[in-house]
Amino acid sequence: MNILHVAAECYPAAKTGGLGDILGSLPKYLNKLGVNSSVVMPKYKMPWFQKQKFSSVYGGNFYMGSENIYFHIEQVEDDPLGFSLYTIDIPGKYDRDGVYAGSDGHFFHDEVERMVSFNRAFLDWLSTWTDHPDVVHCHDHHTGLIPFMMKYCPRYSGLEKLPSVFTIHNERYQGAFGWDRSFLLPGFDSWKSGMLDWNNTINPLASAVKCAWQVTTVSHSYMEELKVNSFGLEGLFQSEAFKSRGILNGIDYDYWNPSDDEMIKFNLKKSVPSYKLNNKKSLFEGTELNPKVPTISFIGRLAYEKGADLVPMLIDHCLSYNMPAQWVVLGTGDKSMEHHLKQLSKRFPSQSLIYIAYDEALAHQIYASSDFIIMPSRVEPCGLNQMYAMRYGTVPIVHNIGGLKDSVTDIEANDGSGIKVEHLSINDLAHAVYRAIKAFEDKKSFNALRKRIMELDFSWDHSAQSYIKMYQLLK
Known part of the structure; x- marks a missing residue:
């Protein structure tokens, strides 16, 4: 054929x-x-x-x-x-x-x-x-x-x-x-x-x-x-x-492979926690961020349909209420969203790392370094970032629509793979962040979750x- x-x-x-x-x-x-x-x-x-x-x-x-x-x-x-x-x-x-x-x-x-x-x-x-x-x-x-x-x-x-x-x-x-x-x-x-x-x-x-x-x-x-x-x-x-x-x-499992990815500083060998911690330390080198604090990332176009306008508001809300998490953002797009993110990095230099750029290699490093990735998309026909994230041991926080609905199961289930949000309000998203922090604090269960999502098959x-x-x- x-x-x-x-x-x-x-x-x-x-x-x-x-x-x-x-x-x-x-x-x-x-x-x-x-x-x-x-x-x-x-x-x-x-x-x-x-x-x-x-x-x-x-x-x-x-x-x-x-x-x-x-x-x-x-x-x-x-x-x-x-x-x-x-x-x-x-x-x-x-x-x-x-x-x-x-x-x-x-x-x-x-x-x-x-x-x-x-x-x-x-x-x-x-x-x-x-x-x-x-x-x-x-x-x-x-x-x-x-x-x-x-x-x-x-x-x-x-x-x-x-x-x-x-x-x-x-x-x-x-x-x-x-x-x-x-x-x-x-x-x-x-x-x-x-x-x-x-x-x-x-x-x-x-x-x-x-x-x-x-x-x-x-x-x-x-x-x-x-x-x-x-x-x-x-x-x-x-x-x-x-x-x-x-x-x-x-996704292409040959290209997206934490075991031999040349774009990340530390490849996965045996220990997932060590692989994550070492990559975090590398990403945070020269910054005020702490590798031991749960890290949530956003990677993608700064566009309304991706819910990127909610990200600065969510970060501001969580950090203003002293929620113990830090944030990494990589993306370009809407200039007002870029401006708000830059302002956040100045206000919270020890808890936010903002890259206004399109950088394929840096994206790989962020996937390898993050504990969670957030995708508050208003429209998501399929979504690939949640699959890349899980391949690298990063737990997705997603709006329950489109391909995100089909590829992520909430951790309330025994075989859960992520955290789902039904409504895109700042309060609901902040509650999802709270759930993420609590999941991260239970080290035994969180390491099991990481292992489970890395074993899921999202290959082509x-x-x-x-x-x-x-x-x-x-x-």
């Missing part, structure tokens, strides 16, 4: 979040299970691409409105990611130093043109294949027009019977644009325009849900949540439920098997 994934991100080539992590892992694990998987993505002007050698595969052009779009398909030589990676080079569209925004932080203003040109270039190339893949697997709205074009654009009539899968990693980003820009698309029968439309706009995400043969989300609970809260698409997800399913993401092996079963239904 041959699966061709199409996405805007793929780690380590280009990543802004979980989408990149998943595209860098799932194809590798599918290959290990005997399912030949490749990835197609745009070619950005970013450091990883500049270090690679490429082989030319195909070149072509098409008119997008009055603009003549030239593109080249290239394959990365030697398969450094464990699977074949193809890039689409579209001069003037993707030869930039960022995925969605430049290094100056400003978002690009031609996202529609970039998205449509990438989709069309991919299908122009795929149309020339004599031996098509068994499934085209599209990820998020950046590739959402592909299932429609395969089915209803005469230019791609040879692809209409080729199965497509569409995976939603975050439905909040739908890529909608006005019908006045429909000229960007290849020709299609006007009576099929309803397969593009949602709320009088061309909505790539909604179109993919309508047109793909199968629709997946990255956790079962998230799929159920979309039926009641999906920014206006609730009725669509209800009507397409017959072909939809949630498959919980996994199980998730990849679920995808394979779905692919087989389409043959």
Whole structure:
């Protein structure tokens, strides 16, 4: 079986979040299970691409409105990611130093043109294949027009019977644009325009849900949540439920391995408490923080949907009431949230360590050093941080939604793995912190909890098997 994934991100080539992590892992694990998987993505002007050698595969052009779009398909030589990676080079569209925004932080203003040109270039190339893949697997709205074009654009009539899968990693980003820009698309029968439309706009995400043969989300609970809260698409997800399913993401256990992770100072040998304490001492070197005090971390985008606005308020509340815990935060994003966190580090230098940065290596060190990680997300389709944390012996404190609901069991149960919060109030979150501190103080039970969560299996092996079963239904 041959699966061709199409996405805007793929780690380590280009990543802004979980989408990149998943595209860098799932194809590798599918290959290990005997399912030949490749990835197609745009070619950005970013450091990883500049270090690679490429082989030319195909070149072509098409008119997008009055603009003549030239593109080249290239394959990365030697398969450094464990699977074949193809890039689409579209001069003037993707030869930039960022995925969605430049290094100056400003978002690009031609996202529609970039998205449509990438989709069309991919299908122009795929149309020339004599031996098509068994499934085209599209990820998020950046590739959402592909299932429609395969089915209803005469230019791609040879692809209409080729199965497509569409995976939603975050439905909040739908890529909608006005019908006045429909000229960007290849020709299609006007009576099929309803397969593009949602709320009088061309909505790539909604179109993919309508047109793909199968629709997946990255956790079962998230799929159920979309039926009641999906920014206006609730009725669509209800009507397409017959072909939809949630498959919980996994993580790459080769990359996320505390026993041989080169990004942490002290690898896990025999003693989990010693591994944790030594990493804490390393992280806290040169600071006023105490390695013996329970440490709670937040790692991620400083964004409203991640509940990051609650983090400074929670830290302020807990430290003002002298709760015996200290805090480590790593992230960038909303400038007001960054400002509040910086102010906290000045007020509580002995109990808070704030990094306003994106730093992959530092994130690994924080996972290895923390006792708890907090995820007060308002939206969490799957969540990977809780899985990374548990792999490194760090207990998750999570809002009970989406993939967090599916992957964390409250420690009230005998086999519990974390602390769950039902409501995102500061009082409820502070109570979760209180529970965490009490759990930490019972050393015997806490060490058993650490050992238990480190033995949980969140690898891609199980998730990849679920995808394979779905692919087989389409043959």
